[in-house]
Amino acid sequence: MIRKSAIHLVNIIDENLELDRQQHDKxxxxxxxxxxxxxxxxxxLFISRIMxxxxxxMIVLLFSFPLRINVGGFHxxxxxxxxxxxxxxxxxxxxxxxxxxxxxxxxxxxxxxxGIIIFSIAPIVPRERxxxxxxxxxxxxxxxxxxxxxxVTLFTxxxxxxxRYGIWVIIIQTALLLIAKGVKTNEKxxxxxxxxxxx
Amino acid sequence: MRKKLLNKPLQLLCSLLLAxxxxxxxxxxxxxxxxxxxxxxxxx
Numbered sequence: 001m002i003r004k005s006a007i008h009l010v011n012i013i014d015e016n017l018e019l020d021r022q023q024h025d026k027x028x029x030x031x032x033x034x035x036x037x038x039x040x041x042x043x044x045l046f047i048s049r050i051m052x053x054x055x056x057x058m059i060v061l062l063f064s065f066p067l068r069i070n071v072g073g074f075h076x077x078x079x080x081x082x083x084x085x086x087x088x089x090x091x092x093x094x095x096x097x098x099x100x101x102x103x104x105x106x107x108x109x110x111x112x113x114x115g116i117i118i119f120s121i122a123p124i125v126p127r128e129r130x131x132x133x134x135x136x137x138x139x140x141x142x143x144x145x146x147x148x149x150x151x152v153t154l155f156t157x158x159x160x161x162x163x164r165y166g167i168w169v170i171i172i173q174t175a176l177l178l179i180a181k182g183v184k185t186n187e188k189x190x191x192x193x194x195x196x197x198x199x
Numbered sequence: 200m201r202k203k204l205l206n207k208p209l210q211l212l213c214s215l216l217l218a219x220x221x222x223x224x225x226x227x228x229x230x231x232x233x234x235x236x237x238x239x240x241x242x243x
Contacts, residue, residue, distance in 0.1 A: 002236075003236070013209055013212070013213055016206055016209050017206070017209055017210060017213055019213070021241070022241040023213075023217060025239035025240075025241045025242065026216070026217050026220035026221075026239070026241065026242060027213060027216045027217060027220070028239070029220055029223075029236060029238065029239050029242060030216040030217075030219050030220045030223065031216060032236040033223055033230060033235075033236060036234060036236060037230060037231055037232055040232050040234070041232075061231075064231070065231040068229065068230075068231050068232075069227040069228065069229065069230070069231055070227070070228055071228060072228025072229045073228075073229065074233075075229055075230070075233045075234055075235050076233050076234050077234075078234070079234060081234070082232060082233045082234025083234075085233045086232040086233050086234075089233070122228075123228035124228065125228050125229070126229055126235065128235070128237075128238055129224065129229075129238065132225075132228075136225065136226075140227075140228050
């Protein structure tokens with residue numbers, strides 16, 4: 001449905017501006033990205049509003065978005081699977097923060113360890129994306145590490161439930177990153193084995 | 200007349216969308232949530 005709406009919008013633009021094939025594809029892709037992410041955020045925020053936790057989820061999103069963009073990881077192919085996974089991720093962070101009473105020093109130490117893991121394995125760029133240069137990878141890695149340092153520092157300076165979300169975001173993103181890394185390594189191994197047996 | 204009125208804002212929007220497209224692809228590891236639309240070949 002989102003794709004159809006994006007195509008419809010591009011056609012409206014096309015009628016007035018007469019775009020070439022490449023421009024057409026670029027505009028459609030950007031519109032699709034904006035429409036899919038905004039619609040998912042609105043759905044999640046609507047559900048959280050009913051539950052009375054919309055402010056908390058907005059803060060989790062604020063911490064999560066910049067880190068996710070830089071660390072990468074796996075993603076779902078379908079709209080609804082992505083919506084469900086993203087909702088589970090966001091609500092899990094909310095419940096971990098509100099129901100688990102972890103002491104501040106422990107959270108800081110775990111946050112630092114996760115930051116180190118992010119520095120060593122991030123970013124994980126999905127296969128469907130363009131070939132990423134080592135320069136870009138370095139940039140993403142540095143950005144992700146700086147963000148982790150900011151979240152941990154923010155939590156140590158202003159220790160409240162809202163800054164605590166930053167640490168939980170680092171922890172969960174690291175766990176997901178480790179899973180993605182494991183899957184990627186395994187896939188590489190399988191491909192290597194397959195090529196050696198065919199040779 | 201209507202077409203002329205629409206042209207300017209559409210041009211602006213279109214330029215913005217065209218400028219953002221390569222940034223989404225090359226300047227980030229992925230999108231903010233756990234899904235991603237199919238990347239067109241012209242952007243790969």
